[in-house]
Amino acid sequence: xxxxxxxxxxxxxxxxxxxxxxxxxxxxxxxxxxxxxxxxxxxxxxxxxxxxxxxxxxxxxxxxxxxxxxxxxxxxxxxxxxxxxxxxxxxxxxxxxxxxxxxxxxxxxxxxxxxxxxxxxxxxxxxxxxxxxxxxxxxxxxxxxxxxxxxxxxxxxxxxxxxxxxxxxxxxxxxxxxxxxxxxxxxxxxxxxxxxxxxxxxxxxxxxxxxxxxxxxxxxxxxxxxxxxxxxxx
Numbered sequence: 080x081x082x083x084x085x086x087x088x089x090x091x092x093x094x095x096x097x098x099x100x101x102x103x104x105x106x107x108x109x110x111x112x113x114x115x116x117x118x119x120x121x122x123x124x125x126x127x128x129x130x131x132x133x134x135x136x137x138x139x140x141x142x143x144x145x146x147x148x149x150x151x152x153x154x155x156x157x158x159x160x161x162x163x164x165x166x167x168x169x170x171x172x173x174x175x176x177x178x179x180x181x182x183x184x185x186x187x188x189x190x191x192x193x194x195x196x197x198x199x200x201x202x203x204x205x206x207x208x209x210x211x212x213x214x215x216x217x218x219x220x221x222x223x224x225x226x227x228x229x230x231x232x233x234x235x236x237x238x239x240x241x242x243x244x245x246x247x248x249x250x251x252x253x254x255x256x257x258x259x260x261x262x263x264x265x266x267x268x269x270x271x272x273x274x275x276x277x278x279x280x281x282x283x284x285x286x287x288x289x290x291x292x293x294x295x296x297x298x299x300x301x302x303x304x305x306x307x308x309x310x311x312x313x
Contacts, residue, residue: 081184082110083177083228084160088150090117092168093126095272099171100130102270108177109164113138113154117145148247152240164228165248169272172226176267180228183262190259191229193252195268198223204280205273217263218253221246221292221301223276226269233258244309246291246301253301 085103089096103112114127114137124141131137142153147167155163162184166172176194183189196217200206208222217225227248237254240247255261291304 081162081181082160083108083162083164083181084158085109085112085164085166086151086154086158087112087114087166087168088117088147088154089114089119089123089127089168090145091119091121091123092275093119093121093123095169095274096123096126097130098272099166099168100127100134102171102173104130104134105174106172106177108181109136110160111136111138111158113140113158115140115142115150115154117150118143146242146244148240148242148244151247152242155234155239158231161231162228163231163234164226165251166226166269167224167271169275170224170226171270171272173267173269176264176269179264179267183264184228184230186260188260189230189262190233191227191252191255192262192264193217193225193227194264195266196223196225197268197270198273199271200273200277202273202277204285205277209273218249218256219295219301221249221295221304222288223273224248224271225252227252227255229255241302243302243305246305250301250305 116124127139138157140157151165198209200209212220212223233255241250243250287308291308294304295301
């Protein structure tokens with residue numbers, strides 16, 4: 080029987096991580112949840128440790144480095160699953176999605192996949208971004224994150240995550256799709272709170288994202304955009 084590992088990076092996510100953990104508790108087909116915390120100074124670690132008494136499948140790791148790419152990569156190294164599922168802490172999967180992943184990964188030609196996304200936006204700018212995302216490709220729209228899963232052997236063969244300051248999932252997805260069939264699971268959308276983005280979206284960051292988006296649309300690699308405009312991961 081194949082094993083499914085969920086990997087989540089956290090950093091000061093006390094306002095959102097509880098809802099995510101509650102959604103994971105309803106997934107009966109996950110084998111472990113690897114959470115890598117990047118030096119949170121709020122109650123995030125306590126919430127996770129307390130919730131593990133209920134879920135019982137959490138592997139909780141701590142690192143001094145707060146970088147989603149590094150945290151995802153670290154979590155993948157410690158995960159034991161044949162399939163790796165990468166989630167951000169603001170993402171809440173639908174019941175049945177883990178079973179669907181296991182079903183689809185029985186087909187050897189499938190190397191990985193992603194999900195339809197539902198974004199919860201409260202501010203005009205993020206509501207606008209959601210509207211734009213609905214009319215463009217999820218693969219190349221850089222403003223909003225998505226969740227992906229991948230066959231472990233493929234993940235290791237492509238070298239895992241590039242340690243980029245931003246766009247780490249988009250870049251990994253780009254690498255995975257070169258290796259075989261990459262599918263989008265229909266009917267199991269991942270609900271994503273944009274609260275964290277709304278707090279962090281300064282005018283400078285919005286400008287950088289806009290420039291990166293335009294450059295990517297005309298052919299500049301995502302990894303190059305990330306390194307050029309987000310060296311300090313701001």
